Amino acid sequence: MTAIPRPATVGEGTASPPLIEIRGVTRVYDTGRVEVPALRGVDLDVRQGEFVAIVGHSGSGKTTLMNIIGCLDRPTDGTYRIAGQDIADCDDDGLARLRSRTIGFVFQNCNLLPRTSALENVATPLLHQGVARKQRLERARAPLERLGLGDRLDHEPSELSGGQQQRVAIARALVTEPSLILADEPTGNLDTASGEEVIAILHELNAEGRTIVLITHEADVAAHAGRQVHVRDGRIVE
Amino acid sequence: MSALEMIRLAMSRLRTSRLRTFLTMLGVIIGVASVVALVGVGQGATSGITARLQGLGTNLLTVSPGSTTSGFTRSAAGSATTxxxxxxxxxxxxxxxxxxxxxxxxxxxxxxxxxxxxxxxxxxxxxxxxxxxxxxxxxxxxxxxxxxxxxxxxxxxxxxxxxxxxxxxxxxxxxxxxxxxxxxxxxxxxxxxxxxxxxxxxxxxxxxxxxxxxxxxxxxxxxxxxxxxxxxxxxxxxxxxxxxxxxxxxxxxxxDFTIADQAQLLSTFSSVGATLALLLGGIASISLLVGGIGIMNIMLVSVRERTREIGIRKAIGARGRDILAQFLIEALVISLIGGAIGIVVGLLVSVLISSVAGWSVAFSPLTILAAVVFSLAVGVVFGVLPARQAARLDPIVALRYE
Structure with a gap:
């Protein structure tokens, strides 16, 4: 079993390299007829322990930026380092490894595996890390209990409310103890109360020293973050 | 991810859609069962004829009248009374x-x-x-x-x-x-x-x-x-x-006579029997092929249906080869379980044929082994294409798939 060390909290102003280091990144989609630039040269640093909101309207390029930060996509040009690792040096398996060990995803529509219990859902990232079943289920229990789902372990996603589903998704992102929590519109499909609950959980996690990058188009959600980065027309504008 | 984990995962997937799994398996079951039964009958016929010929007597020569030619018409061998x-x-x-x-x-x-x-x-x-x-x-x-x-x-x-x-x-x-x-x-x-x-x-x-x-x-x-x-x-x-x-x-x-000896008869009938068994096995193999195509068809549908699941798994750390292995093992589990059931059904059918038609049926371990290897091969051959398709899915596209 390989335990991922909890990222150390880094104080402001230290000289250690940032967790995320984006330099001159562009991303051009080749649709066959025309080339559509989604990112036109982005520089962005995120230090360990930060809570950053990436804000932009649809079509601004924020989803493309999230895909690149989440190692789901590669930049057309420019460099991207995460936890000191230049992803240009990674093959597809290397990217999968980064997604598995360094990043925890929280998606807008939860994206839980259907017909699979909450416990098994949370244990799935550990399955792909090669952790044995017994230890997997043991480790998956802790974040679920912490998020108040201790009595919902055997429920399938269809038996859970939207807020509960999103908490399961957060538990799944936490189970590998990743350096970065990447949340894509985590409140987008939730009612106000559940949305506030999710934001509160993210705050709590940040207070414990976790680095959080939140992608949203809602200004009031972004206001909870320590720092806001606005994306417009493929560029960071402020 | 160990092979055992993969098999467990595949089994739980297959259990969630039992009817579909069973129908897919049925193609393999029928294919393997007909191979086992028909080859068994063919071999049984061969060994039955061989045993009968050996029972005819030792060091035996049989002298029979030859055929006669009356005018330009040649009659069948044995028709003469010479x-x-x-x-x-x-x-x-x-x-x-x-x-x-x-x-x-x-x-x-x-x-x-x-x-x-x-x-x-x-x-x-x-x-x-x-x-x-x-x-x-x-x-x-x-x-x-x-x-x-x-x-x-x-x-x-x-x-x-x-x-x-x-x-x-x-x-x-x-x-x-x-x-x-x-x-x-x-x-x-x-x-x-x-x-x-x-x-x-x-x-x-x-x-x-x-x-x-x-x-x-x-x-x-x-x-x-x-x-x-x-x-x-x-x-x-x-x-x-x-x-x-x-x-x-x-x-x-x-x-105007022919002299037949046992060795000659034996080798003739053995080769006829071997041809018969091959022919029957060949016909049965066609149904196994159809069963394999059934697996491929269902697996392709399954990849399409589970595109989102594949996207999720990839986003949370599954490698392409993990997805490939997952689908391939599902195909293998279907074909292997189907093959095992097919062997049992084939043996039962053979026993039924032998008791109804009064033929002897021979089971060789080689036939069983061949059936197992064959059904495994069916799983691999017809599982690889859908599995590769799944493994190559772009997680971004897959996650957005509705």
Whole structure:
């Protein structure tokens, strides 16, 4: 079993390299007829322990930026380092490894595996890390209990409310103890109360020293973050 | 991710859609079952014929009349009546020949008390059990004196005796053949063959008696020759041919008889049987192929349906090869379980065929092994394409797939 060390909290102003280091990144989609630039040269640093909101309207390029930060996509040009690792040096398996060990995803529509219990859902990232079943289920229990789902372990996603589903998704992102929590519109499909609950959980996690990058188009959600980065027309504008 | 984990995952996936899994499996089950059953029947037929031929007698040569050419029309082999009892006597004098038995035969109606049957009445000499390798189960075979005096005595085949309802205490009883009373002197031990042309279903009487009541003239249907030493068979064959050619005034180019030996018959029937088994197996393989295409079809649908799941798994750290292995193992589990059930069903069907049709069925471990390997291959061949398709999905596209 390989335990991922909890990222150390880094104080402001230290000289250690940032967790995320984006330099001159562009991303051009080749649709066959025309080339559509989604990112036109982005520089962005995120230090360990930060809570950053990436804000932009649809079509601004924020989803493309999230895909690149989440190692789901590669930049057309420019460099991207995460936890000191230049992803240009990674093959597809290397990217999968980064997604598995360094990043925890929280998606807008939860994206839980259907017909699979909450416990098994949370244990799935550990399955792909090669952790044995017994230890997997043991480790998956802790974040679920912490998020108040201790009595919902055997429920399938269809038996859970939207807020509960999103908490399961957060538990799944936490189970590998990743350096970065990447949340894509985590409140987008939730009612106000559940949305506030999710934001509160993210705050709590940040207070414990976790680095959080939140992608949203809602200004009031972004206001909870320590720092806001606005994306417009493929560029960071402020 | 260990292989065991993969199999567990595949099993739980397959359990969630039981009906679909079963229907997909059914293709493989039918394919493997028909391969196992048909190859079993084919091999059973081969080994049955082989056993029957081996039961015919050792060091046996069978001399039969050849075909005749009347005008420009050539008749079927065996249609000529060129062999006589004198030919048999001449063959008996050839060096290396141990015993000779000429045969004539007719069909006749037998009655014993309440029992009756219709069977072959064979007229021959007392050398018959020696040449044809029969044991006597009860009583004795008729002797040379019975042949010399054309006595109305009969020796029954085991099946004939039981058909007549006189399996026990047959010797000494009187039966009628086409209304003519005969005394039973013995019953032959069974050779264990069954079905049409059984060697256990016949009634044997002296050839002289046969001529008096059922046939006439000097012609014989065939002459069985027992050669003293197996190594002398080829030589004896040549000597007999020379003797007959001289007697009939023919040469080796227009022989009016044929001499068949057991080895020749055996190899002919073995190759026919092997061809039969291959043919049946080939036909059955087509259904296995169709079963494999069924797997591929369902797997492709499954990849499409589970695109989102694949996207999620990739986003949370699954590598392409993990996804590939997952789908491939699902296909393998279907084909292997289907193969196992297919083997059991195939064996059951074979047993059913053998009990209904009275054929023997042979199971070779090789057939079973081949069926397992074959169904595994089906799983791999037809699982790879869908699995590769799944593994190559772009997680971004897959996550957005509705």
């Amino acid at each position: 062999l006589t009892q004198e030919d048999a006597a001449a063959i008996a004098k050839v060096q290396g020949v141990a015993a000779v038995e000429p045969e004539v035969s007719t069909q006749a109606f037998l009655v014993a008390g309440d029992g009756n049957t219709t069977t072959t009445i064979l007229g021959t000499t007392s050398a018959y059990p020696l040449v044809r390798a029969y044991d006597i189960a009860d009583g004795s075979f008729f002797n040379q004196a019975s042949v010399d005096h054309a006595l109305r005595v009969v020796v029954l085949g085991a099946t004939t005796a039981s058909d007549l309802g006189i399996s026990t205490n047959a010797p000494g009883r009187t039966i009628t053949i086409n209304g003519i009373p005969f005394q039973v002197v013995g019953v032959l031990a069974t050779k264990g063959t069954s079905g049409p042309f059984s060697q256990d279903d016949q009634a044997i009487i002296p050839i002289t008696t046969h001529r008096d009541y059922f046939s006439s003239g000097d012609k014989v249907r065939s002459i069985g020759v027992s050669v003293a030493d197996a190594s002398g068979i080829e030589l004896a064959k040549a000597s007999i041919a020379a003797t007959l050619e001289q007697r009939h005034g023919v040469t080796s180019t227009n022989q």
